[in-house]
Structure formats: structure tokens, C-alpha cells
Amino acid sequence: MVLVVVLATAFDFTNGFHDAANAIATAVSTRALPLRGALAMAAVMNLLGALAGTGVAVTIASGVIAVPAGDGGLVVVIAALVGATTWNLITWYFGLPSSSSHALIGGLVGAALASATVVHWGGVLAKVVVPMVVSPVVGLVLGYLVMTAIRFLFRAADPHVAGRRFRRAQVVSAASLAFGHGLQDAQKSMGVIVLALVVAGHQTDYHVPLWVILLCATALAAGTYSGGLRIMRTVGRRIFHLTPPHGFAAELSASSVLYLTAFAFTAPISTTHVITSAVMGVGATERRSAVRWAVAGDIAVGWVLTLPASAAVSALVYLVTRLW
Incomplete structure (x- = not known):
């Protein structure tokens, strides 16, 4: 149980520096905020967002897999965390903005399959697969519409004055956006710890204890402040050259999707997918060639690979532990 808590905290920390780009890449690339100031702001807002709800955590704890009680069940959870953290580090190294959320869910499913644990396929489809497909589309369309509205409303404004505002x-x-990231992503690790607490017999329901909330919130905030510059360059510069209006439209669109899914549907969507697709949407308002679609294609490949890759690593970790 102690190992689960340590690994979940480590995963949350990697989630923070892996996904720091989500909240601040657009603001830093447009020079709205200096890097360290942006990281500090994002860390604080991640912390506050993580304290704002637990609905997504309950979904992770109860709606993905049915882990058997005892040490065997804890091994399944440990394998899932190792697989998800490994995939986070691999994609961070290559600067690929993949989803930490889907890495964790893929890890849970992979470890479950390797251990013949029951997978709630209905929950995975409804709460993971469908939102995984729909949320980037909504982010892209909403980014396009918000940016189109801004261009229309400020068509007569002085470009320099509008840029400053x-x-x-x-x-x-x-x-x-940073608040929405904390609201979504810290809850994933909370859910895994709660799942382990139930498996170990420390509690019988899926409520999230205060110490779990504070631990995961702090780990995510610390990870966010540590950076994530490799992925930040991809989101903030390589997809589309952002200006302040573009950055504002992308952030507004992405945060709207995060709040809606967290509060209305308690679905663990990917902050990475939403902000990246929103950047593509605002870029498409200029001209199709303004968006570097080759880079977008590489990102999409990472999106598709995340679930099976993290599942495969977790399954391998579980099988190795059984050999011991």
C-alpha cells in the first residue's frame, strides 16, 4: 500500500511536468507571461483546481477495473502505475504531448488483462474512449469558433492595442486552464490511491480522503512548477505561431471543455488533447497552411498509441512481478 502511494505520487509529479505545457505554453509563447512566473501561476492554480472536486477520481477508482482484494490486487495497481509513468517519461523525452490520463487508464486496463482481472468495458467505452474521441473535436471546433468571433468583434481595432489587451x-x-488541469488530472492519481485503499481493506467505499486530495494536489503542483519545456515548445510554437488573441481563444476554449466534462460528466478527459486541438482550431482560422499538420499528425499518432503502449508496458510489468 505504501508503494502504491509512492508510485501514485511519482506519477502525479510526472503528470505535472509532462503537462505543464498544457496550461502555459500558449501564454509563454505569446509573451503574456514570463516562464517562471507562468510556472508558478500554473502550480498554484493546479493546486486549487485539484481541491475543487472528486467526481473524476471516483470514476477512476470504481469505473475502469474491478481489482480483487488483497496483495494480488495491489500488484495490479502497482503495475498500472509503473506502465503509465514509463510512458509519460518516454513521451516527455521525445517532446510528444501525449495524455497522462490515458496512459494511466491504459496502464490499469493492461495490468488487468495480464492478471485476468475484470475490466468494466462499458465504463471504459463511455467514460474514456468516447470522451477521448469527442473532446479533441469539440476543442478544435470551439477554438475555431471563438477565434472567428474574436476576429469579427475586433476587426476594426488597432492590432497593437488589441494585442496588449x-x-x-x-x-x-x-x-x-491551469485550474481545469488541476481539476482533471490530479483526480486520476486520487482515484488510483482510493482504489488501492479499497483493495487493501482500509475503506469500503470510494470516497476520497482529505490526505489523498492534499497529497495529489501538492505533487501535481510541484511537478508543474518543475517545468516541461520539451513539450511546451511543441504546443506553443511548432503547431502554429500563436499571437495573444490566438492564445486567449485556445485557452478559453480548452478550459471550457475541461470544466464541462469534469463537473457535468465526471469523465477523465485529456487536457493535452483539448488544448492541442484548440490550438489547431484557432490556427485554422488564418489559413489551412498556417497549421503545421505534419506536427499535428505526429501528435495524433502519440494520442492513438498511448492507451495500447501504456497497457503493454503495464502488462509486462505485472508478468515480471509474477515471475518473482
């Missing part, structure tokens, strides 16, 4: 507005929109 949107740069200030980005401080608020980036903070909102």
Missing part, C-alpha cells in the same frame, strides 16, 4: 487577458485564461 489580449496579452493581459491571457493571464486570466491561462490561469483558468
Whole structure:
């Protein structure tokens, strides 16, 4: 149980530095915020967001796999965490903005399959696969529509004055996105710890204890402050050259999707997918060639590979532990 808590905290930390780009890449690339100031702001808002709800955590704990009680069940959870953390580190190394959320869910499913544990396929389909497909589409379309509205409303504005105002507005929109990231992503690790607590017999229901909330919130915030520059360059510069209005539109669109799914559907969607697709959407308002679709294609490949790759690593980890 102690090992599960340590690994879940480590995963949350890697989630923070892996996904720091989600909240601040657009604001830093448009120079709305300096890097260290942006990281500090994102860390604080991640912390606050993580304290704002537990619905997604309950979904992770109860709606993905049915882990048997006892040490065998804890081994399944440990294998899932190792697989998810490994995939996070691999994609961070190559600067690929993949989903930490889907890495964790893929890890749970992979370890479950290797151990003949029951997988709630209905829950995985409804709460993971469908949102995984729909949320990037919504982010892209919403980013396109918000940016189109901004272009229309400010068509007569002085570009320099508008740029300064949107740069200030980005401080608020980036903070909102960081809050949404904390609301979504810290809850995934909370859910895994709660699952382990139930498996180990320390509690009988899936409520999230306060110490679990505070631990995961702090780990995510610390990881966020540590950076994630490799992926930040991909999101903030390589997909599309952002200006302050573009950055504001992308952040506003992505945070709206995060809040809706967390509070209304308690679905663990990917912050990475949503902000990346929103950047593509705002870029497409300029011209199709303005978006580097080759880079977008590489990112999409990472999205598709995340679930099976993390599942495979987790399954392998579980099988190795059984040999011991």
C-alpha cells in the first residue's frame, strides 16, 4: 500500500511536468507571461483546481477495473502505475504531448488483462474512449469558433492595442486552464490511491480522503512548477505561431471543455488533447497552411498509441512481478 502511494505520487509529479505545457505554453509563447512566473501561476492554480472536486477520481477508482482484494490486487495497481509513468517519461523525452490520463487508464486496463482481472468495458467505452474521441473535436471546433468571433468583434481595432489587451487577458485564461488541469488530472492519481485503499481493506467505499486530495494536489503542483519545456515548445510554437488573441481563444476554449466534462460528466478527459486541438482550431482560422499538420499528425499518432503502449508496458510489468 505504501508503494502504491509512492508510485501514485511519482506519477502525479510526472503528470505535472509532462503537462505543464498544457496550461502555459500558449501564454509563454505569446509573451503574456514570463516562464517562471507562468510556472508558478500554473502550480498554484493546479493546486486549487485539484481541491475543487472528486467526481473524476471516483470514476477512476470504481469505473475502469474491478481489482480483487488483497496483495494480488495491489500488484495490479502497482503495475498500472509503473506502465503509465514509463510512458509519460518516454513521451516527455521525445517532446510528444501525449495524455497522462490515458496512459494511466491504459496502464490499469493492461495490468488487468495480464492478471485476468475484470475490466468494466462499458465504463471504459463511455467514460474514456468516447470522451477521448469527442473532446479533441469539440476543442478544435470551439477554438475555431471563438477565434472567428474574436476576429469579427475586433476587426476594426488597432492590432497593437488589441494585442496588449489580449496579452493581459491571457493571464486570466491561462490561469483558468491551469485550474481545469488541476481539476482533471490530479483526480486520476486520487482515484488510483482510493482504489488501492479499497483493495487493501482500509475503506469500503470510494470516497476520497482529505490526505489523498492534499497529497495529489501538492505533487501535481510541484511537478508543474518543475517545468516541461520539451513539450511546451511543441504546443506553443511548432503547431502554429500563436499571437495573444490566438492564445486567449485556445485557452478559453480548452478550459471550457475541461470544466464541462469534469463537473457535468465526471469523465477523465485529456487536457493535452483539448488544448492541442484548440490550438489547431484557432490556427485554422488564418489559413489551412498556417497549421503545421505534419506536427499535428505526429501528435495524433502519440494520442492513438498511448492507451495500447501504456497497457503493454503495464502488462509486462505485472508478468515480471509474477515471475518473482
